Amino acid sequence: MPEAVMLISETQAAYGCAILSFMGAVHWGLAMAHFGGSASLTTRYVLSTAPALLGFFTLALVPHVPIRLIVEAIGFTGLLAGDLIAHHRGLVPPWYFALRLLLTSIVVASLGVTVYAGSSRFVAPPLSASPAKMLSIKKTPVGVYPLFGIMAFAMGGATFFLTHLARHPEVVWSRRNNPQPYQSVKQNETTKLYNPNGTFERTWSRNAL
Secondary structure, three states: HHHHHHHHHHHHHHHHHHHHHHHHHHHHHHHOOOOOOOOEEEEEHHHOOOOOHHHHHHHHOOOOOHHHHHHHHHHHHHHHHHHHHHOOOOOOOHHHHHHEEEEEEEEHHHHHHHHHHHHHOOOOOOOOOOOHHHHOOOOOOOOHHHHHHHHHHHHHHHHHHHHHHOOOOOOOOOOOOOHHHHHHHOOOOOOOOOOOOOOOOOOOOOOOO
């Protein structure tokens, strides 16, 4: 079991670096297509390479796996903030930020669970440690394992509800593209997460931020 946790952590860290590079490439491609206009193209090209550089830095220069995962979580959160700015400036499609908010919440929650599960097993190596001793493992009681599942379920539920609140018709994300989202709610639609009485025919869905 400890070896499996170590393998999962290493794999997730490497995959996180690849996803960071991919998310930066999205902005590179939008800049190449002149989406949102041709202003500040050089700045958009330069900033789109930042996630890839951060991923390379964590993979090549950070030996401690939990710290590597934490840095990646910070990178995904910072990239989400950049996506929000790009959304307000019209540099990405209107639906893009809603997708990024959902996926980033899942990714950060997943990284947090892995860090919590692996922090008790991975010990930061001393600077003089040999490559064979870069990672050491501690034993964790089996009774702690259910807490990991409970934590993952709680964080997943919180992420889902936060996403639902962010897409509520009373929340205005862009005063230019959608200043009054509540105007699209029809009489036979409900904005609640659950409709126990069945008085509404369908649930309202937000098509644009």
